[in-house]
Amino acid sequence: MKNTDEKAPLPRGGEKYDRILEAAIEVVAEKGFQHARVADIAANAGVADGTVYLYFDNKNHILRAAIDSAFEQFSSRVRAALATTHDPIEQLKTIARMHVETLVARRNLAIILQTQVRQSSKFLEEFSHHSFVDYINLVREVIRAGQGEGLIRPEVSDRVAALCLFGALDEMISSWLFTGKPIDPEQTATQVLDILLKGIRTRPSHA
Numbered sequence: 001m002k003n004t005d006e007k008a009p010l011p012r013g014g015e016k017y018d019r020i021l022e023a024a025i026e027v028v029a030e031k032g033f034q035h036a037r038v039a040d041i042a043a044n045a046g047v048a049d050g051t052v053y054l055y056f057d058n059k060n061h062i063l064r065a066a067i068d069s070a071f072e073q074f075s076s077r078v079r080a081a082l083a084t085t086h087d088p089i090e091q092l093k094t095i096a097r098m099h100v101e102t103l104v105a106r107r108n109l110a111i112i113l114q115t116q117v118r119q120s121s122k123f124l125e126e127f128s129h130h131s132f133v134d135y136i137n138l139v140r141e142v143i144r145a146g147q148g149e150g151l152i153r154p155e156v157s158d159r160v161a162a163l164c165l166f167g168a169l170d171e172m173i174s175s176w177l178f179t180g181k182p183i184d185p186e187q188t189a190t191q192v193l194d195i196l197l198k199g200i201r202t203r204p205s206h207a
Contacts, residue, residue, distance in 0.1 A: 026044055098185075
């Protein structure tokens with residue numbers, strides 16, 4: 001049961017805070033959000049239940065912070081990688097590859113994003129106004145840059161294109177989780193971008 005004192009949660013950050021976030025991802029991926037308890041998260045993190053409540057109000061707060069933290073780290077790594085090239089097409093490939101790499105490396109996070117988040121419309125709504133929007137906006141920036149350089153058709157909606165990229169990669173991760181078949185981040189990113197940029201129709205041959 002949550003402590004009854006009215007102290008505000010401690011500021012985010014620190015070794016214990018990070019352990020709690022990682023523990024939350026592991027526990028929720030294993031047990032599901034409904035069955036995971038704060039006590040389970042605390043035990044996994046190696047801290048007392050009361051310590052968890054020094055940082056977080058409840059289980060929902062913990063998981064939301066864990067997902068936001070994961071996406072902030074992802075965004076930071078991606079932006080650093082994008083700074084190494086000014087080619088918008090290469091930047092899109094980088095985003096796609098790192099999207100797949102990150103979730104393959106963090107399977108528990110992938111499970112939560114593909115299953116747990118989607119089971120709660122309230123949680124999905126809260127999540128979509130934070131990390132998801134930041135991700136989509138980053139892709140939109142790159143697409144607009146590509147349009148400015150004449151590499152992407154100017155009439156294409158940058159929002160729709162960004163959602164298409166995210167959706168395709170999202171489904172590739174779902175397939176990997178549900179089928180257990182290996183997935184190669186580089187190959188997957190290349191194929192998804194090839195289809196997104198060129199389409200699937202054959203080009204007419206000219207005599």
